[in-house]
Amino acid sequence: MTTFQQKLSPSRSTDKNSYFVDDWAVPHDDNVTYPPHQDFFDDDEDADGDYDYHNYQQQHPPPPPEINLKNVLTGIVAIVTGRNKDDDHTTPPPPSNVAFMDSANNGDTYLHSSVYTPSAPPLNLEPTGHNYNAYKQVLEAEPPEWLRDSSTSVCMQCNAPFTALTRGRHHCRFCGGIFCRTCSKGRCLLPVKFRERNPQRVCDTCYDMLDPLQGVLINTISNAVQVAKHDVTDWTCTRGWLNLPLGLSMEHEIYKSSNTLRNYCQVARINPERSIPAAVIKGAKGLAILTVAKAGMLLTYKLGTGLVMARRADGSWSAPSAIISAGLGWGAQAGGELMDFIIVLHDHKAVKTFCSRMHFSLGAGCSAAAGPVGRVLEADLRAGDRGSGMCYTYSCSKGAFVGVSLEGNIVATRMDTNLHFYGDPYLTTGDILLGTVDRPKAAEPLYAALEDLYSKLHC
Template sequence: MGKSKEIVSCSSFPKFDTESTIIGTGSHYCNDPGPGVWTAAEGGPYNFPHGRNFQSGYSSIEDDARPVQQNVLPEVNLENVLKGVIAIITGKNRTTSHNGAQGGADSNVSFLESSKDGDSFLHSSVYAPSAPSLHEAEALKFCDYKEVLLAEPPEWLPDSHSSTCMQCGSPFKALTRGRHHCRFCGGIFCRACTKGRCLMPVKFRQREPQRVCDNCYDRLEPLQDILIKSMSNAMQTAKHDVMDWTCSRGWLNLPIGLSMEYEIYKASNSLRSYCQVSRLDPEKSIPAAVLRGAKGLAILTVAKFGAVLTYKVGTGLVVARRSNGSWSAPSAILSVGLGWGPQIGGELTDFILVLHGSKAVRAFTSHMHFSLGAGLSAAAGPVGRVLEADLRAGDRGSGMCYTYSCSKGAFVGASLEGNMVMTRLETNARFYGDAYLATHDILLGMVEKPRAAEPLYLALDDLFTSL
């Protein structure tokens, strides 16, 4: 029986236009795909040949297309069909299936493979695509927003270029309506038209959210998930991870940290120092029963000075413990307070606050909360001890905390303490790359563990290893 020459049709491949990009979610990726083509918006998968780099564009797919011959029914080769049936029944394909699977042109049963128990089945290449599906979010978004992701930093327009906002047309005024440049397009807008904050594409080399106009925000907002996971400070490897005497910053924690990276370093250093003290003198360690019941930890470095009336200021971070025993992402905090009582001197104290119960954790999810407690403090030189217990209350809840600390300085006294703790929203935004991230989402496990906080998690594991 004669064989008919078959022409493979490539009409099922969509035609892509890499020059024009449609901005917006749910957009089609092909231009006039024609009847019978299943587009991405309809839920159909796209498959690409091996070795195709989606960043290099998709226009080369058109080059592989060949003319389509319609209304041609292929003839059935009865000889090949009978040979295949006999091979399946007799099992003769078992020794040749592997060679046929490698693409041998002379094998008539190359589409068959045999399992260990002797059963025959179709090779996976017959019914499974050999290239990854375009349903992956990264591939879909890159195809849809290629123009945005590969954008170059603009040249800002001079301030004198426009005396009115380029969006709403309102005239600029010295005090009430100042000029602001959009970091993505370089245009000049008023404050009301540049409220959005977004991470920029890779070529901008910015790891913190930048001010953009409303139009640019609409273009950048769908890509924030990808940019946060690749460009934010939280996803970078920790640069400062040496915490011994060979590093000057390991000798003394400063009370004020300007970035989350330094707060992570301070907290890690405080935990490791405390672990060393507890190994040398177990009586000074936090009781195991208290640690087991901890729902979170707040780690701060606070400077305290004065006589009778003392002033306190310091920064730190707080982490919550999840139900499976793991730790949440850290949230930056600022603490200021006053103390009154028979006391005098100055000291620098590293505090470890054990949050007793979920209510105490919810208090730290507030933008601001207050604490009231009493404590006894004594410091002489590089070693000192402070023991306190306080009650904290905020708009998200209230709870009790136990405080353990190590002090440096010259201070003695007993006092009644009042503190105000605030969440550093700007510090969190610069670290995570999301200007609208809530503290509640950070502490309750909605945010992935940042790579930059790896030293902190190692120090926490050392603290709880003894349990």
């Protein structure tokens, strides 16, 4: 059988010598040599009347869209913003057979690597490499002088006019040009002479130039590879006296968590009965450390930030991921307190829960605080899109508060904080906690505090 015949399927008619190609019956003759398979009914044959795809569309129009509130609001927004004017409905988009999802051996579903891996050319910064001269000019670039807003009234890439609400002006931090939001969605670390350690907005053209160099810049100028400047957590430093509930950066969260662990070691040394049981802390698969403010009567409100870390198979600790917590409590309670939480993740299911973008916790606990030192004990169940698990919460609190309550909390990953710290927009919480990210140099005070904690447990 020839290649052409293999492409054909047996006819659904009673004639066994007929085949179907796109619902067209083609007779088969063993004495005839058929050409290689090709698209028979192309645009050239439309003029002969053999097959007209556009007439077929007119005779079989697609079903009308469903009328609901979502579609109506979407249409109104499209009319106001003018997006419907740019749409081209004459040619239907070709079907895609790209698989964006993959499945791991354990059944977990994750985004295929081709989706979030930059399609950059291979980087070779050796003096003899082919890419060295091309990238050297980018790495040694000087900060530009930004153009004035009055320099142009249209985007310098798509030529769309600027508007106050739907299409504002944005300067590219690398070239200084003026672009709309659509043409400057990328975030990249800039060369060392720009003196910027956070990823900055750049236009699409500059993004293509900077994208291949992000691996080099992440390992040289990002906040994660810098030496921690604030590493004094004793009483000689005013910031060591009291942890604030909201941290503005990962460096602040690292300092707060180091201070919490140091204070916990002091409390455990003075009064061992208030410490976390050694068996619990030794078997922990991860730790979440937060500082939370809580206040109210009968109905209490809680808000705070912190970080989470996971224990690797070799006993070392992963890189930290920033989190924020907000919640409500109901019960026989009154007052206000500032709590330093240590949440013990005692299994891998609990660690996967913190890998979620957002998860919920529900539990019960008792709290008592009078003056500078108090005690809070809680056990809660946490559930997110990556799984669920049990956690145990221990804390020291400061303030005037007493009560027994039912607690509900929402814990979310602070993606912007992680981005500003690591400088990698493709980095996920799973990458950070499950060990694919190296331990950042900026978190050395935190790792030192953990080593002191575990060294005291072995004594």
